[in-house]
Amino acid sequence: MKYIKFLIIGVLFGIILSKAEVISWYRIYEMFKFQSFHMYGIIGSAVVLGAIVLYFVNKGSIKSSIGKKIYIEPKKKGFSKNMFGGILFGLGWALIGACPGPMFILLGRGSVAIAIAIFGGLLGSFFYYAVKGKLPH
Amino acid sequence: MILNPWPWYVAGPLIVLVMFLLLYFGKRFGVSSNFDTLCAMGGAGRFVDFFNFDWRKKAWSLLFLLGTVVGGFISVQWLTPDPTIAISPETVKDLSALGFSNIGSQYLPTEIFGTDTMWSLKGFLILIFGGLLVGFGSRYAGGCTSGHAIMGLSNFELPSLIAVIGFFIGGLTMTWLLFPFIF
Numbered sequence: 001m002k003y004i005k006f007l008i009i010g011v012l013f014g015i016i017l018s019k020a021e022v023i024s025w026y027r028i029y030e031m032f033k034f035q036s037f038h039m040y041g042i043i044g045s046a047v048v049l050g051a052i053v054l055y056f057v058n059k060g061s062i063k064s065s066i067g068k069k070i071y072i073e074p075k076k077k078g079f080s081k082n083m084f085g086g087i088l089f090g091l092g093w094a095l096i097g098a099c100p101g102p103m104f105i106l107l108g109r110g111s112v113a114i115a116i117a118i119f120g121g122l123l124g125s126f127f128y129y130a131v132k133g134k135l136p137h
Numbered sequence: 138m139i140l141n142p143w144p145w146y147v148a149g150p151l152i153v154l155v156m157f158l159l160l161y162f163g164k165r166f167g168v169s170s171n172f173d174t175l176c177a178m179g180g181a182g183r184f185v186d187f188f189n190f191d192w193r194k195k196a197w198s199l200l201f202l203l204g205t206v207v208g209g210f211i212s213v214q215w216l217t218p219d220p221t222i223a224i225s226p227e228t229v230k231d232l233s234a235l236g237f238s239n240i241g242s243q244y245l246p247t248e249i250f251g252t253d254t255m256w257s258l259k260g261f262l263i264l265i266f267g268g269l270l271v272g273f274g275s276r277y278a279g280g281c282t283s284g285h286a287i288m289g290l291s292n293f294e295l296p297s298l299i300a301v302i303g304f305f306i307g308g309l310t311m312t313w314l315l316f317p318f319i320f
Contacts, residue, residue: 003200005162010201013155014208019139020148021222023209024244030228032305032312038145043286045149046156050291053157058292062161070160075289075296076279082296085278086285086303092270093304094311095263095319096249099282100168100275103268104202108209111245113255113264120268122179125172127269128276129187135277 014105023105025097032094080136092124140218156288164197167284169275171195171202220244235320248320263319278303 182189254260289297
């Protein structure tokens, strides 16, 4: 199974976000209330260190597992899609205190209620592609 | 030490390690596209043409997702002897004012995630509507916290900066303006 490594990386990600309490609804509420540095420290340190790593990746000094230059596919441009999509996402993120990664980690922690939110997420994805042509991008 | 909550300066760099490992194996860090893949697997292509892609090509991502579920299970079983969340006293005060109780006694508030709440009409609507916004918004914006906020900002991508500003406009509106009407 050549894909087993991705399962292991996923386990690592699940444990990190769990142990750092990123998956706690309270931490997200606290973040949007600006009452703790915790979440800003996590995102901020990840972005700063990530930028250093990606500098060397984009320069070609860090190669992929098969020795090739790593190509990072850029995100699609467009103000409306990123802004309006972002706002809708933010409303949901603050309400249920979980973004997609934490939703699945919480499922693994045994939360039954989060399964309803995950089902909502699937509906959201379905509706988006159903009405995509009518939305500004 | 591993059993205590991990501070931000441990978690942030470890998230970068996850992002780097995925890049090293030729993949871009991101979680929300799995919603599309799961819809495609479930047969959504019969109704919306977009979902007629070969979801098997995203098998690596589904395995990553399955890994996060396993990671959650491992942490709750063996790595979290104390599930309390040490949130700030101001947050506790604000949540009490909204009518929350036992604040921070576990990862999730029973006011939203409790078994009785989730099957009440209001509780069910909060969960499904919140999830719907996350799913719709992340696919509209083409990414979520991992793909835009961590990966995209690290890579100095303008679309990600716009999306993250959107995340905060939405999040702040919900927390500051709408919560008093919901709770």
